[in-house]
Amino acid sequence: MPALCACVVAYFAYYAVHGDRGLVAMKQIQGEIAQAEGVLNQLRTEREDMERRAQLLRGDGLDRDMLEERARLMLNFASPRDVVVKLPKLAEQEGAGQQK
Numbered sequence: 513m514p515a516l517c518a519c520v521v522a523y524f525a526y527y528a529v530h531g532d533r534g535l536v537a538m539k540q541i542q543g544e545i546a547q548a549e550g551v552l553n554q555l556r557t558e559r560e561d562m563e564r565r566a567q568l569l570r571g572d573g574l575d576r577d578m579l580e581e582r583a584r585l586m587l588n589f590a591s592p593r594d595v596v597v598k599l600p601k602l603a604e605q606e607g608a609g610q611q612k
Contacts, residue, residue, distance in 0.1 A: 565578065569582065
């Protein structure tokens with residue numbers, strides 16, 4: 513009888529540590545939660561930034577600089593006062609690097 517009780521206790525102790533809901537699984541789930549919270553904080557920051565920028569484009573508080581920036585970006589225009597520097601394409605850079 514004592515050996516049977518010891519086996520039952522050992523069985524439950526093993527699954528308390530290594531089972532689906534054991535201590536090892538709890539540590540893994542806590543790590544996943546921490547990682548998900550980090551992603552959530554990053555997405556909240558991005559959303560707040562987007563909301564701030566969108567607020568500047570609303571009619572009641574229209575920011576002319578933000579409107580001009582968005583129009584240039586969407587229409588691919590540049591002001592005559594802007595300095596445009598053309599960079600070589602990435603494929604040309606890779607080809608030049610392979611020839612050396």
